[in-house]
Amino acid sequence: MNSILNKEVQEYINANLTVDLHSLLLKKSHFVEVSMQDIVQQIKGKKVAKKKFPYLLKDGIVFPPNLNLEQASSQATAEFKAKNLTGNSFIDLTTGFGIDAYFLSKNFKEVTLVEQNSELFEIVKHNWKILSRNAIFLNDNLEDFLQCNEKTFDLIYLDPARRDEHKNKKFLLEDLSPNLLEVQDELLKISEQIIIKLSPLIDISYLISTLKNIAEIQIIAIRNEVKELLVFITSKKCNANTNITCVNLESDDLPFSFIYGNEKSAASEFSEVLQYLYIPNNSVLKSGGFNSISELFNVKKLHPNSHFYTSDYLLEHFPGRILKVEIIDAKRVKKDEKFNIISKNYPLTPEEIKKKYKISDGGNAYLIFTQTKKAKVILRSY
Ligand SMILES: C[S@@+](CC[C@H](N)C(=O)[O-])C[C@H]1O[C@@H](n2cnc3c(N)ncnc32)[C@H](O)[C@@H]1O
The missing domain is CATH 3.40.50.150 (Vaccinia Virus protein VP39)
Structure with a gap:
């Protein structure tokens, strides 16, 4: 570890932070006690640190092998x-x-x-x-x-x-x-x-x-x-x-x-699509608190097999995506328009939907393909 901290080695590392690491690995190290692999490891460490732990971007910090990073x-x-x-x-x-x-x-x-x-x-x-x-x-x-x-x-x-x-x-x-x-x-x-x-x-x-x-x-x-x-x-x-x-x-x-123990006794009510659609964030989805969130926010579920919720009034503190939506007829999905497509509890995947309706990804509006307890629906956000 001491040789990697040598002033010249550190200067070489800092001068090569943006160099392609594969080509650097093919070069011979200028330093007797430090291999090119060791140098590349330190450069990788600094690159990871920039995004993952910027407090370690300091002179004299040593980085471990990739697995530890x-x-x-x-x-x-x-x-x-x-x-x-x-x-x-x-x-x-x-x-x-x-x-x-x-x-x-x-x-x-x-x-x-x-x-x-x-x-x-x-x-x-x-x-x-x-x-x-x-x-x-x-x-x-x-x-x-x-x-x-x-x-x-x-x-x-x-x-x-x-x-x-x-x-x-x-x-x-x-x-x-x-x-x-x-x-x-x-x-x-x-x-x-x-x-x-x-x-x-x-x-x-x-x-x-x-x-x-x-x-x-x-x-x-x-x-x-x-x-x-x-x-x-x-x-x-x-x-x-x-x-x-x-x-x-x-x-x-x-x-x-x-x-956790209250989730089973909590209940979700169901509803057809109302003005707002709520899609819980992934942390809530991981928690499995699907009835608890419905009770706490007083939002209704669209279907037992999807975790989409709806309400007539805006609940701005709902943890997830909130979209004001309307149900549209399949014929109103215009060709060549751009949408962010979400398909949940619907027979077609987003890829199949894009092909079928000739629409492409992008823009600010969402098209949501899902179903309520009564029927399949296509929702457009606005
Ligand atoms: C996932 S890493 C910890 C990362 C750390 N929280 C961090 O932020 O850098 C787990 C570490 O536990 C160590 N470890 C695994 N089993 C151990 C044991 N039985 N006793 C002590 N250390 C152990 C491993 O060597 C490894 O470095």
Whole structure:
């Protein structure tokens, strides 16, 4: 790592940030102790950092291999997660590249970072020094750490690795590293609050039936792309009262919350198309709170098999897309017009619709192909 920090090497890296990396890899390194592969890795790191964690665009920061960059959280989600977290002692048991740890631990007096990967561990230790942040660094695996540890912590954070040694993505809890099912009891003995980051592909009902003491699950999207599930475990809560919160960062959508156990007893009413159509954002769709959102906003569903809602008056705080619509006859879909096409619970795909009506993508207006309980409908936004 020291040779990569050499002044000339750093100057070479900074001078080649926009160069094609494939051709750079074919060149011979000018530096005895640093390969061209190492140089390219640092350039890649800086490129990723520009979008994903701009706070690391600083002189002296070292970047790890691609897999660690990919596995790291973004600054945007880490900053969101860090809100309202404060206390005396924080521990990240799967530090990785330390993006989450850096933001989540900002308002804690004592920070402990555990990471089993030695190369990554050294990089994080170095970077935290550059960033003037203190921590107790433990190059250990969580299981060994738990065996020797006698301390308690105000907050434990875990972001288990989701790829196995063959780099396949994993979604079951027992396939993650560490295996949460094996360690959850141990963790509850040393902290009253545990936050676990999980893949957005994990099923929420599976989580609730598998993990203990879930107080809240947050579904975090950025610009309508669901990025992560955050599970808040406390030693005081039971799963029936789990709160589900749906967040869509970098959008105008307000968070939407409901109690998981109430979703079954909540009911959606159905209606034919009224003046406004509501399409929940992807964070709400992931949550499965389809009846809860209908009850809370007093919007009616168009059909049991689609999650389109309608009302006669504008509910501007609905978390998702809101369109003022009218039903149009198929004959009124003019050829060669441009529309954004949405097809849900309708026999034709958007591609087939475009072909059939000779329309192309684009413009500001939407054409929505769907059905109510009575009939198929085509809606045009205006
Ligand atoms: C998804 S990454 C964490 C990324 C991190 N949250 C960030 O923002 O950079 C998971 C990390 O957990 C580490 N890990 C996996 N199993 C572990 C274990 N049993 N003990 C300690 N660390 C472990 C991996 O080496 C990997 O670096």
